[in-house]
Amino acid sequence: MKRKIVQIIFIVLSVLGLITVNYTMFIVFLISSLILGPFFCGWLCPLGFAQDILSKIGKFLHLPRIRVNKNVERVIKFSRYILFIFILFGFSFAILLDSPYRVFAGVLSWNFKFISISSWVIFGILMIIGLFIERPFCRYLCFEGARYGAVSTLRIFSINREVKTCINCKKCDKECPMQVNISTVKHVRDPSCINCLECINSCPVEGCLTYNFVLNKINKEIK
Secondary structure (H helix, E strand, O other): OHHHHHHHHHHHHHHOOOOOOOHHHHHHHHHHHHHHOOHHHHHHOHHHHHHHHHHHHHHHOOOOOOOOOHHHHHHHOOHHHHHHHHHHOOOHHHHHHHHHHHHHHHHHHOOOOOOOHHHHHHHHHHHHHOOOOOOHHHHHOOHHHHHHHHHHOOOOEEEEEOOOOOOOOOHHHHHOOOOOOHHHEOEOOOOOOOOOOHHHHHOOOOOOEEEEEOOOOOOOEOO
């Protein structure tokens, strides 16, 4: 609930023009991702908020929830990094996939003139998919999230799992909107993690999952 309140406040302030994501803000988000993880993606991003709401609507309507096969997920989640590389090197055709950002930029600035029909169509398709799959845009197309995620692998604060008290119920895995396998690691450093902390909220064992300083810098998978 706290996360939703923060997301709404950020959107309202953005609409009122009190907050703009400029170059300075970008540097702040990048540095914070390096230290704390990508909180922007989980707590501030308007597009992420929209997908969270759609997910809740899908659950309310009892629509089928689609969990992508873990082997398939391991492969296709790199698509956003490939897209980021394309954009980094100036491939103009990749700008088409930037259209969801264009829609939100227009909504937040009350300027709809530069939003093309294709932008609305792609945005609409992604929102429909979001009724069935958690955060599809964030997981497969968001090049900004790819940037923050890549930096966050070096984070010094992260989600920690106490192996001795873990009962292996895997509720943390089921609640993760980015489909990160939290139950297999001591420290979550997956670049897909958006620091939403839903895994901590879902854990039935108090103190098993916590967000704090990562003492062990080497993250080993628990078999």
